[in-house]
Amino acid sequence: MKRRDFIKLAGASAALFPLTPAAFSQQAGLSRWNSYRLTYKVNLPDEGKRTRLWLPLPDTNDTPHQFSQGSVWSGNAEIARFDTIAGTASPMFYAEWHGSGPRSVTVSSVVKTADRTVNLYHHSERGSSAIPADIKRFLQPTKGMPLDGIVRKTALSITKEANNQSPLKTARAIYDWVVDNSYRDQAIRGCGRGDIKSMLESGNLGGKCADLNALFVGLARAAGIPARNHYGIRIDESATHKSLGKFGDISKEQHCRAEFYLAGLGWVPVDPADVHQFTLEEGLPRDHLKVIALKEKLFGSWEMNWVAFNHGKDITLARDSIAGTLPFFMYPHAEIGNHQQDSLEPAEFTYRIVSTELVGTGAKLS
Helix, strand or coil: CCCCCCCCCCCCCHHHCCCCCHHHHHHHCCCCCEEEEEEEEEEECCCCCEEEEEEECCCCCCECCEEEEEEEEEECCCEEEEEECCCCCCEEEEEEEECCCCEEEEEEEEEEECCEECCCCCCCCCCCCCCCCCCHHHHCCECCECCCHHHHHHHHHHHHHHCCCCHHHHHHHHHHHHHHHCEECCCCCCCCCCCHHHHHHHCCCEECHHHHHHHHHHHHHHCCCCEEEEEEEECCCCCCCHHHCCCCECCCCEEEEEEEEECCCEEEEECHHHHHHHHHHHCCCCCCHHHHHHHHHCECEECCCEEEEECCCCECCCCCCCCCCECCCCCCEEEECCEECCCCCHHHHCEEEEEEEEECCEEECC
16 A cells, blocks of 8 residues: 555644554554654744755555555745655655745654564575566665675675575675674764765774664675665654663654565565664673674564655755755755755754654643
C-alpha cells in the first residue's frame, strides 16, 4: 500500500487522521502499533527579499513497520506545498516567503510504527531468486560513497574469508568489521556526512550515524550486496536503552540507519552506529555483555521509536538552491536571500521538532 496523498488543511486536528492501519496489522500479524504526531514549528527571521524552506517528512511508502497517515500545515507562507524530493518518491514540504514581515509555518505528520525484526536463523539462499532490477540501483556508487579504490580494497579484504559463501555471511562479516573497527566521535557535528572514502584513506574511522552506517552500506555495495541508508528521526524513548531514544523536543534527534538486501528474503535492518552510541553514552567496554547483546540484536532488527524519512543520497532540493548538492536530506533546510541557515543549530535556525504520542483519541505529552 502506498499513500502519496496528503491532507492539506491548515489548522486540522488529530481527529482528521484515522488511527487503525488494519490492513497492515492483518497482513503482517502485528498486534501493536504506536501512533505519533511529528510537528515542525519554524519561525524564520524577517530578513532578505526571498525566504525558502524545505522539510523532510515521514516516508509514505507504507511498510509493515511504518505507516504514514498524512500531513497538514498552517502558517503565513505565500507559497506552500507538499512535494517529493527531485527524482524520488520521498515526501517533503516546501514553503516560500517574499518581502518583509513574520515568516512562520507549522507542519504536522501522523505516523504509526511497529518494531521490526527479520528472522535470519532459518534463511536459506539455496534457489533464491535473482536480485530485482529496481533493487540493483542500490549497488551503485554515490558522490560520497565510491565503490572502487580503497573502498573496494577494504571490502575484499574483509570478505575474503566469506567469498564463495552466502551473501548473508558476507554482510555479517562487514557488519562485524564496522562495529569492531570504527567508533563514535562526539566532536563531529550533527550526524556526520557519510564520506567513507576520506574515512578509509585517513584511517580515522570515527564518526556519527551517517558516517558509520554509510561505511557499512558502501562496503556492502562494493562486495556486491545491495544496501542503503535510511535517514530519519528518533521520536520516542527506547523501551530498553535510555541512550537510544528521545521524546518531546526531538529537534536534535535525527538518526540514520542502514539495510541490506537478501534475494528471496528482502531488506534486512542493521544499525552498527547505535552499537557505538550505546557503548559511549553508557560508558561500557566493547566486550560488555550488554554491548555484545545489542550488537547481535541490531543485525536484523530496529526498535521503531524512530521514523524514516527517505534513503536518498546526493540530494538537490532545487536547481537554484545555494546549497548545491546535499549529501542527504534529514534536517530542515532554509535559505534567506543568499544565506543558508545552519540546519544543525535549531535555536539559530529558529525551529523546533516535537513528538507527541497519540493514545486512543488523546495524546501523551512530554
